[in-house]
Amino acid sequence: MKSDRHLFSAEAIVAMQKAVRNKDFNSFKEYSGIINDRARGLNTLRGLFKFKKGHPVALDEVEPVEDIVKRFTTGAMSYGSISREAHETIAIAMNRLGGRSNSGEGGEDEARYPLDSDGSDRKSHTKQIASGRFGVNAAYLANCNELQIKMAQGAKPGEGGQLPGHKVNEEIARVRFTTPGVMLISPPPHHDIYSIEDLSQLIFDLKNANPDARVSVKLVSEVGVGTVAAGVAKGKADMVLISGGDGGTGASPLSSIKYAGTWWELGLAETQQVLVMNKLRSRIRVQTDGQLKTGRDVAIATLLGAEEYGFGSAALVSLGCVMMRACHTNACPVGVATQNPELRKRFTGKPEHLMNFMCFIAEELRGIMAELGFRKLDDMIGRVDMLEVDKAVDHYKAKGLDFSKVLMPPERVDGEPLRCTSQQEHDFSLSLDPELVEACKPAIEKGESLSLDRKIRNCNRSVGATLSYNVTKKYGSEGLPEDTITVNFDGSAGQSFGAFLTKGITFRLKGESNDYFGKGLSGGRLILQPPLDSTFSGFRNIITGNVNLFGASGGEAFINGMAGERFCVRNSGATAVVEGVGDHGCEYMTGGTAVILGPTGVNFAAGMSGGVAYVYDENQLFDTRCNLEMVDIEPIVGEKDIIRLKILVQRHTGYTDSLVGGRILESWEESLPSFVKVMPIEYRKALEKIRERETQNTETTAITEEVFV
Amino acid sequence: MGKTNGFLEYRRTELKYREVDKRLNDYDEVTIDKSIEELVEQGGRCMECGTPFCHIIGCPIINLIPEWNDAIWRGQWKEAYERLEITNNFPEFTGRVCPAPCETSCTLSINDAPVTIKQNERAIIEKAFDEGWVIPRPPKADTGKSVAVIGSGPAGMAASQQLRRAGHAVTLFEKNRKIGGLLRYGIPDFKLEKNVIDRRLEQLTAEGVLFETGVTVGEDISIRYLRDKFDAILFTMGAGEPRDLPVPGRELDGIHYAMDYLGQSNRRVANEPFEERELSARGKTVLVIGGGDTGSDCVGTARRQGAKVVYQYEIMPKPMIWDKPWNPSWPEWPQILRTSSSHKEGCERDWNVETLSFEGKNGTVSKGHFRFIEWLPGGKGTRPSMEAVEGSEFSLEVDLVLLAMGFVHVEHGRAVTDPAVELDGRGNIKADDYRSSVDGIFTAGDANTGASLVVRALNHGRLAAESIHDWLMG
């Protein structure tokens, strides 16, 4: 038995950590030598490529490291999957370099938004919006310069797909707007994206929620990704990320060529070709990530068509990760991927380490650029003609593979450039917000209360998002005092009415609304009632479209009438009263309250792990429509529940003149037994434990360890 | 995988030693065996790392450490033994005398005390012997090929066992009276009792390895003869040529090579006859020159023989003092001050000391002259150089001087010169995949690498056996 040292090279980890800690480029070259060799040996597609001979230029003519690193990012690693210390160190390092770090889908602590006294910027400048929408509110969206929509990863369990309850400590729950100890599930799809048009609407929402940020879309590299990327470009995203699925933490080395479909090399090549051939490349930037580890990897990514690059596990290694792959056990001994306070103390990574890593990568890349004869990285993007298959790599797995499609330069219609040369043209001409922001100046600048009346049409989309952005920029998620700004709309509201509406703003709509009403509601109040002169009664008619209050994290909505399907999906903190809902109501809810004063569709409360719903079940059909996998249905007996419910119905009736509400209140004692409470099982347990703890009145920190381990 | 967070729950427990004044009365092992049961929690501290540095970077024989740690934690001792045996022929040797580079590269050593890997290894194999799990594994069929192995240290022993198990007829030649190499005639009993070797030799005998002891190959029997009689030859003769100290007075009586001294001591402990004049430290002022392991073994032996006082001088600077449980140079072997069990038995150590000369009375050494030096860091590619500290000369009255300054290379006896195997720059036998420059002659262990460690000798012995097997079965 010959000794075969074949695991992810421990030697490489050691050499890299030495390099970044001592700022030793020679050690770094040793590291990348090992990695590149291994790439050739077995593990990657790029290992099968080599550079063609170019006309070398002098190294000092090549663009400097400081410019190159601005194109570098770190992969989406959520706070929760890695420790606070690691997450903030990454952010500080990337911000100092002028690159970006990625929040991942775990929300972010608002305390990180203002600069530190020493000028360090601890916030992630790419904020991710994933299907779970954990921690996504107006403040989250406002504090960054890139908003990244993470598209679903199909059957592949993605990073952060599930966060086990024991990792959800108090702090993590706080930034995700969830309950400590309750497992978090990211639903497979985005409930507001079922088509490219939906995606384009979300892009538009985000553009409104932060006009200063670019919007990117993360796609997983797979066959057909080019076509999706083209759709993304048409949907007006500013950047598309082709992700090779590094997985960031705990990634296992790619070991078999049969998974080639998930490698960024293929997806990137396809994306580049489709974008160029469809004359879309010039308006969208392309980023790639997935096991990028050396300057050579970046050079190949560039030639295949990427202008930006993300680093996942390699970045963590620079900060002390030793590829334990114990990430899921919360027992990471170096404090990188753990929430255990004892272990977090062991974190020794410094921003300088990651900065050194990035600079070394850039330096290596410069060397290759000089050799190939590129002075500017821009000139190198998409130059697949400089790549060829390395005949010397004689690997049985590589036999019979045809790379001509991958290495084919695309046809350039009308001289379409190989890289992004312009910007998306976003059309805000039908947006009401610019005018609203103007009109609300006294409120935003001086805190004066004001009330406005406006007409609205269904081509006016995402109303309120930019207004909220302006309030949030100034006041954070605390927003303004209640009802500082009131806008009375009249008409038919377009999609995403009241999206991300923040505290202190009340939108009252007389009329009806399209899909995504109250998307991401962030503390504001929405009141919806039929026009005064309408002949129909609200509770028998759908007054607002599908997917209302999706991903809401706070605030209130009172709807006199029925809502469509997927009401309150992924709600984590808003309170809503409505007079009936379609299928899949309250799916994946983790917090907040929903009161349904009428019939529900099927599959109610599927995957619901937090919050409560009260349902007025007049016909006693509800238990046939509710998905009982994670929730219990119980009568309403507790004093607190009764009072809470009654107040909500009273307020609903007060705000919306609801007939149903009025009737229920008139005969409150008789109506009450018709109400049921939908209570997630895990949530109840977690609440009980928290309550126990609180009554014992011991140190608060103990909650983290005791309750949930 | 051990116990999740086990390392936070359980503390490392160190190996225990017998009390100094008790242990100085005998040559029995100084350590107190822990039972495997006592080590269960220690196994639970192992994290079964995705990248097990102990196994990949630390252990030269690439022991499957996380696997047996986990088995210990689960109480599966036989399984632990079976996993251990896969990579290591003689864990009872390494479990006693290995410096355990596995532990300094254990992931826990980044910021915590490592898993007690070496203790675990030792406990597993002792349990296996106690339970009768260590049984001969003779080959199922003979290949009809034969191999002569020259030199019976750990390299020769491991190679012999592997070759025999592969079906070859193996004869192990040893110039000493007994098998074991430095395990028997170098390392003192208080670190490794010799019945530990005997116990293992029973297994080798039962598997069919033939021993020819008291035969110096090259002198008593020629290489040409061996090449006639055997299909292949393996040189595992160790690096027996000691480094000398060419200073005035070196020829005086009372100045000896450490190996002569230690070898004789081991023979005496084993009641083995020896021809040379008796060397003893009883009542003497002893100076050991050389600060390494061999020197430390001399210290412990001299203490047991009743030395009046023992000094140990080292020419290199004193390494950094480090009393933390973790490794400042993780995962590499740290250059830190090590204090052996022998040092704790009483010894005055000094560093940066250069020996100038000896003087004697009636042909026997009585005094040594020394001075302190300073090391100047070398520039790029050049070694550090030394400079005398002016006015630092001093002398020391001594009765016995032991030269423990390491070994230069394999002994250049006729076994090496007759077949004219090519040597490397340092005088060791050159090899590529354990093949020497002469077809059919192989080499492994210290004879090939220069003085090293038992665990490396074991590993190279195994790998050489593989190379020989491939060549024989070609």
Ligand SMILES: Cc1cc2nc3c(=O)[nH]c(=O)nc-3n(C[C@H](O)[C@H](O)[C@H](O)COP(=O)(O)OP(=O)(O)OC[C@H]3O[C@@H](n4cnc5c(N)ncnc54)[C@H](O)[C@@H]3O)c2cc1C
């Ligand atoms: C005092 C001392 C203490 C040590 N302590 C440790 C320790 O604590 N831990 C550790 O890991 N390592 C230790 N070492 C090092 C370790 O003992 C050696 O690295 C290891 O024994 C080398 O094994 P080997 O099989 O290559 O050679 P050896 O063990 O040197 O065996 C070579 C054998 O070949 C025989 N031989 C030589 N020439 C001939 C010939 N011509 N014909 C027949 N036979 C011949 C010799 O007699 C000898 O028995 C120590 C070394 C010394 C000297």
Ligand code: SF4
């Ligand atoms: S042989 Fe040495 S390095 Fe290997 S496990 Fe045993 S003590 Fe550790």
